[in-house]
Amino acid sequence: MNDFKTWILQIIALIIASLLLLGCTESDLKQQQKEIVRPAKIATVEPANGSSIKTFTATVEPTQDAQLAFRVNGEIIERLVVAGVEVEKGQVLARLDDQDFKLQVKQAKARYDLMQSQFNRAQTLFKDKLIASSAYDEAQAQLDIAEAQLDAAKTNLEYTTLKAPFSGIVAQVHVEPFEFIQAKQPIMELQGRDTVDVAIQVPEALMARIPKSKETNAYQPTLILDAKPDTQFKVTSREHDITPNPATKSYKVVFSFKPPQDINVLAGMTGKLYVEMDKLIDAPANVFVVPVESVFLPNKYAGEDKHFVYRLTENNVTELHQVSLIRLSQQGAIIQAINDNIKVNDRVIAAGSHLIAEGQKVTPWTRERGL
Template sequence: MKNLTTTLSLLILTAVISGCNAESSEAVKPSVRPVKLLEITDINAGSLRSFPAKVAATKQAELAFRLSGHLVEFNLVEGQQVNKGAVLARLDRRDSQNTLLNREADYELAKADFKRKGELLRRELISQAEYDLASAQLKSSKANLASAQDQLSYTELTAPYDGTVAKISIDNYQMVQANQPVLVLQKDSDIDVVIQVPESLASKVTQFNPNAITQPVVRFANDPSSSYAALLKEHATQVTPGTQSYEVVFTLPRPANMTVLPGMSAELTMDITQHNSQTLAAILPASAISKRDQDGQTVVWAFDSKLGKVTQQMVTLGKVTTDGIEIVDGIKVGDQVVVAGVQYLSEGLEVKPLRWQRGV
């Protein structure tokens, strides 16, 4: 009986000692540090925007005669295409021709008189004053002749560029006054598309990145399956009355395979990111970036989800922006980077995600 009691006491003592050792082992086991992670995604995600647009003429001119007269030749119709230099309309030119003949006669007479006066002055038969008067009369008659030639040319209205007759304001055989609108001519080679941009996006649209992978494209309502590249032309610096938006104009060559007229509906799609997405890998907060003590290299801490550990990853920095610091190289889409408490990390340290946050 005494031996049995001794044996039980030894077993109980052994169990107690083993339990204490286990508790001690658990107590000294290091804890796994939680870290805040940022997953690198495509920097262009969500940067595309589409805006309703209206087609407008790139160049439009309201043409008029520079003098009054009787319209005798005007056979255009709206929508007709004309070439640069083509005569669009003509006034009765008889009065201008008669004036020109008179000015030519005056000029020839003054020219002959000036020549005679020069010979007489050389022979000292007239005074210098008479010679100077003849010279002045010659110059005056020459100027009058040039003016008469201009007046005759003003009886014709010519096209300043290749274009389309958009509007006709008068009929043939009417009396027209100087500077009275005759027709509206629109340029043919290019067209504009006009969009209204809310103030929250105005700076991004008007200073869009020319190196962005996705450049502005236009789709027209009568052929939405086709897209056409466009370039920023100009933008307003004052809001459109009655709205909190700004007018922005893009331009593009007129599509050759379809008819596009001013006033038609369209849609413009563009990448509003202001970063050079061809070379930029990501944008990270400053708290995610540190310098290595031994060599001063710029690094971030990348998390390996399979091993549950962090390792240093050397990166190349770009510009400092309002969104964070640009990372040009060293990380890629899908990487997970520690963005807080990097000063407490060491190479190969076991960590666990504190919270997942999807970023740029």
């Protein structure tokens, strides 16, 4: 009986010792895991100040562009300019045969003189009360009509000469001498020369992010023409459409600049417009830039639409923090902090986050020579 009790006590003691040994082993293993220091690439959180440069395809357009036409019908007897020449405001560009118009002026002048004489007689007779007021009024009306007809005839005669409404360059000529043209038929195209426009198309999503206060600010983007890649032009915002292109859903934005005299900038030329976005768009609060590989999804959140980064404590221990991913850019991943959990100059894991555990201690990884 005593042997049996002794045997039972030995078994119990053995079990207790095994449990104590197992507990110590698991505790030691956990402690060893915590003490594992893994090398990791580390980056510093930077502010997303929107300083990235966005490139737009640009097309040169004339600031002033007019299709010139005669206001009367007639035969062209002189065309004094050709396409490509510069003209001054008021310069004669073309003339119509004006013989019929001069004749109409003479006829109108003769009728006016006749009506003037008749009115003068009627005025004298009316003062002497020899005619009724209705006869006097009729003479006055006939004189007014004759004067209007004379003015119209003189105006039509002036319309036989086509003059430049502003200084510029003749872009196109549509007619030849001795052609018979109709009133308002385009004769030639005149474009301004002092300044030219450059137009770009801005997507609606980007247009919506530009505050109204910055739409007409003094910022001047940089234009580089494909035909003149070694020259930069500073352009000034002039106007923009408030309705989008129905096909592209983009808005036309127009800038203007004055090209140097020694550079021939023509409508239709293309180039690139470089815009510093921080000059136009205010970055939202708590928005930062981190390396793209800093943002990851831990296995325990697989399938969820969430984004996380590992932030390091002063002791280089990882802390898992959820962030909002705004977009990916050339700078890196643009993220927004949640509840101020990320700040500028914080350190984050820059690569291999999925291989690191939460609460794990890391050491900055340094690239060895020759690797």
